[in-house]
Amino acid sequence: MDYESVMKLALERGFYFPSCEVYADAQAGFWEYGPTGVSLKNKFLELWRRELIRRDGMLEIDGSQIMSKSVFEASGHLGNFADPIIKCKKCNSTFRADKTIAEICQIEIPESAELDEFDNAINENNIKCPRCKGDFDKTKNFNMMFKVGIGPEEEEAYLRPETCQSIFVDFPRLFKTMRGKLPLGIAQVGKSFRNEIAPRQSLLRLREFYQAEIEVFCNPNKLDEMDNFSEIENTIIRIQTDEEPVAMTCKEAIESKIVPNKFVAYYLAILTEFYEKTGIDLTKSRFRKLGDKEKAFYAEVAFDFEVETTIGWLELVACNYRSDYDLSSHAKKSKEKFEVMDNDEKVLPHVFEISMGIDRSLYTILEYSLKDDKENDRVVLSLKPYLAPTHVGILSLVKKDGLKEKTDEIYLKIKRKFDAFLDHSGAIGRRYRRLDEIGAPFAITVDHQTLEDETVTLRRRDSMEQERIKISELDSILSDSVAFP
RNA sequence: GCGGAGUUAGUCUAGCUCGGUAGGACGUCAGCUUCCCAAGCUGAAGGUCACGGGUUCAAAUCCCGUACUCCGCACCA
Known part of the structure; x- marks a missing residue:
């Protein structure tokens, strides 16, 4: 993308x-x-x-x-990490002093030379602004380092x-x-x-x-x-x-x-x-x-x-x-x-x-990693699982009938070990899409069957496929899947 | 730093020509629906229109300045 x-x-x-x-x-x-x-x-x-x-x-x-x-x-940064620059008084254009002088009158002055040398060369050769023919201000050193003052002195x-x-x-x-x-x-x-x-x-x-x-x-x-x-x-x-x-x-x-x-x-x-x-x-x-x-x-x-x-x-x-x-x-x-x-x-x-x-x-x-999945009308961040900001979304299919409570329980169990995100609100598809966008490789969803047999669905981000797994297996499956290679 | 274009809600944007104190879409939140892929319905929050100054009875709208963003140039351990 x-x-x-x-x-x-x-x-x-x-x-x-x-x-x-x-x-x-x-x-x-x-x-x-x-x-x-x-x-x-x-x-x-x-x-x-x-x-x-x-x-x-x-x-x-x-x-x-x-x-x-x-x-x-x-380290040489005070001397070498700086460029001699000249500024036109008229049009405010800024140029590298050494390069401009070399270009106009073929005099090579090393960029680490004293600033006077540049000014002298400019005066002696009557160098003007290449853009507007205006006069240059004095050469200044522009050092790319930020200077700080330590203590009261x-x-x-x-x-x-x-x-x-x-x-x-x-x-x-x-x-x-x-x-x-x-x-x-x-x-x-x-x-x-x-x-x-x-x-x-x-x-x-x-x-x-x-x-x-x-x-x-x-x-x-x-x-x-x-x-x-x-x-x-x-x-x-x-x-x-x-x-x-x-x-x-x-x-x-x-x-x-x-x-x-x-x-x-x-x-x-x-x-x-x-x-x-x-x-x-x-x-x-x-x-x-x-x-x-x-x-x-x-x-x-x-x-x-x-x-x-x-x-x-x-x-x-x-x-x-x-x-x-x-x-x-x-x-x-x-x-x-x-x-x-x-x-x-x-x-x-x-x-x-x-x-x-x-x-x-x-x-x-x-x-x-960012992919525009037009077929499924979604944007997916296909990060490697071990790089994903959120490993897994923990979702309740619906809030009622105790599904919310069951979902909270699973979230509590795994949230210290994995980067998990709990979400109860809105349509399930919308929640999946949101997780796709931040690259969460997995989402598990608690539904009515969960209450009967202690299983949840595990949805994979890239394929959008789902499988049913036991809650007791969740930890080991996630551990294997989000482990660094 | 120079030149050009732009800046209105989280995002995209209407309004600017011709001044009369902001409207939409998406998103977000709450409720209904109880549903496995951005569905629907109801409701809500969110903008001192980038910032500062000027003109005017009145400025998102006109003028000036500044900042930032993007493009080009220049620069780039």
Whole structure:
């Protein structure tokens, strides 16, 4: 289904909606998750933990969202995460200073240069606004990080623009106290903040957004010594280096040198196996190998995991080989030791990062799951049962003759263990349709026969078929059906 | 940030040209019906018409500004 339909579902059924919407000064790029959205998000993250964190024995931490200035001096964000911009005094158009100067008079000034250099170049070459020929104001730095003032002195600090910096900064302590051994994955789920110029399309371009990041620390001399490579050597990954994505096994990817080493291949594979289980159609996905110009400032090799949606290819995960960029910068700045022992070898670990956009992933799952079932005149959210915000609807066919009481009794029995929704009111068909829309895979209905033989009907969302089951079997049937794979 | 279009109840929308203080559909809730796939009947709740200002006796309607949403451009670890 298309973006508009997903948006409508999100607003009507409580998946997500604009932040502060009752106030006129609400800023763009901030969205809230409602009850169904939170439930979906929690289950998505549980799947992520199972398929990546536990599978690989990673450590998960939860760091501060506000971090000190030094962190971002070391990480390079204060210098590199900013663009020099110039604004036309007449028509208010904004341009990148470096790009505009290069375009008009072929002078290359690095974007990290002092701001005076841009102003001088503009004055000396008499550069005017390309749109209206007006004069430019002085060059300003637009940094995408949100600055915050700490305490009464308003000391300078920043909201993190990516969650991984706390993983790097915490690495020495975690490695020591958690008895770390390379390769070691450290993961974090949390919010990151970027002051986007033009946030767009609800969850797809936010100023405050969720990331699930994994940083795998490794010995750079042992990138092909990956014991568990055999687990995934036949896993098919789709890689795009030129025009079209090509499906190949991890073994083939290594042999053809499209993926540089077994270490990177292993993580691309387990990431693929994770997304397979979210219900997204992986034949519509690709790992796009980024060229030098597209890569982030810290990346040596980069693959973006992208999925084709109705609004185009969408980047869900950035996989970057960051080498020792982060650990060596933090070591230098903080004067702490970041080297660790790998058997008898002292190494400064390299880092491979799997940086997942949670909000974009959830949107994509919704888009792939939402179906317009014209035959039955309904909209169905065919989520995997283990991702469904509500597992089961508990319904009374009618309220009288003690059916309501019997239904309440069953609900009480299972509501702590499953995400169950109790509903007595309205026509039964209407209640089924409502459950279809929030993706509840099952509904059980109490009818007159229930009172005679302790059985209920179990209705399946996708097929709309019903079967009669004993109430005593309900727990085990549901447990099996909504269990994670 | 620039340009264009838009904003009326949870959702879709009528009314705007030609000013006279909001109407429908769906959805929601309650009751009747007691019924296995959005049925029917009765009733109800829900809108200071995005926000702020102006013109006017009177503004959803005309004018100005702002915000947000969508599209295009630019930007995008």
